[in-house]
Amino acid sequence: MPLLLFENLGQSFVDHLRIVRMVKKVMPEIRVVLGGVHVSALKEKILIQYPEVDCAVVGEGELPLLRLLQGAPFKSIQGLVYRDASGVRFTGLQGRGVELDSLPIDDFNLAKFTPFPGSPIYEKIHELGEFEEDYRKMDCMNFVFVTKGMTRERLDELFLEFYRSHFMRPRVLLGYLTMLWKSPHSWWRFMVNLSSFLRFARSNRRIEGGSR
Numbered sequence: 001m002p003l004l005l006f007e008n009l010g011q012s013f014v015d016h017l018r019i020v021r022m023v024k025k026v027m028p029e030i031r032v033v034l035g036g037v038h039v040s041a042l043k044e045k046i047l048i049q050y051p052e053v054d055c056a057v058v059g060e061g062e063l064p065l066l067r068l069l070q071g072a073p074f075k076s077i078q079g080l081v082y083r084d085a086s087g088v089r090f091t092g093l094q095g096r097g098v099e100l101d102s103l104p105i106d107d108f109n110l111a112k113f114t115p116f117p118g119s120p121i122y123e124k125i126h127e128l129g130e131f132e133e134d135y136r137k138m139d140c141m142n143f144v145f146v147t148k149g150m151t152r153e154r155l156d157e158l159f160l161e162f163y164r165s166h167f168m169r170p171r172v173l174l175g176y177l178t179m180l181w182k183s184p185h186s187w188w189r190f191m192v193n194l195s196s197f198l199r200f201a202r203s204n205r206r207i208e209g210g211s212r
Contacts, residue, residue: 004020017050043081046081054082054083075089111141129145129146143159
């Protein structure tokens with residue numbers, strides 16, 4: 001079963017739907033799966049309002065997507081909104097968070113925890129620690145939430161330590177080299193952005209106005 005996967009961050013939702021409709025005209029058999037904070041907030045409403053979407057992943061997507069790719073029945077996958085002959089179904093929120101190192105992958109999106117409105121934890125976030133609800137900083141690049149017993153400085157230290165240790169793992173480096181070897185254009189982008197990448201790796205701070 002071919003799958004088309006999108007991680008949606010809200011501002012790109014309309015563009016994703018446009019792409020989905022174009023793809024479905026050419027490949028009507030394809031199953032479209034959306035994930036991300038926008039989808040997690042709306043859950044069943046996504047499939048009710050947009051019939052071109054076949055599934056939605058609520059919450060963390062690593063395990064549900066892995067099970068989808070393995071061909072597991074929709075109803076057996078926690079955190080999945082799907083459509084069957086009876087209508088739109090939600091299998092319920094996932095249990096405890098996934099241990100990323102337990103997954104058969106060597107790379108993943110590394111971001112700073114951000115409690116977006118509509119997420120399950122958002123309503124009680126102030127009970128769990130300090131939350132700076134500044135939407136200019138809520139881009140997964142800033143620690144806007146600091147749990148009790150922790151400081152923002154310590155979180156930044158731990159994030160940078162993990163960032164460096166993960167991306168220096170031999171299998172991760174080999175994966176990037178393989179990707180660059182297969183894509184000549186990636187070599188060009190890599191060289192153009194190398195200095196920015198190294199500065200970010202050292203400081204863990206976004207570089208304004210860099211190449212894209």
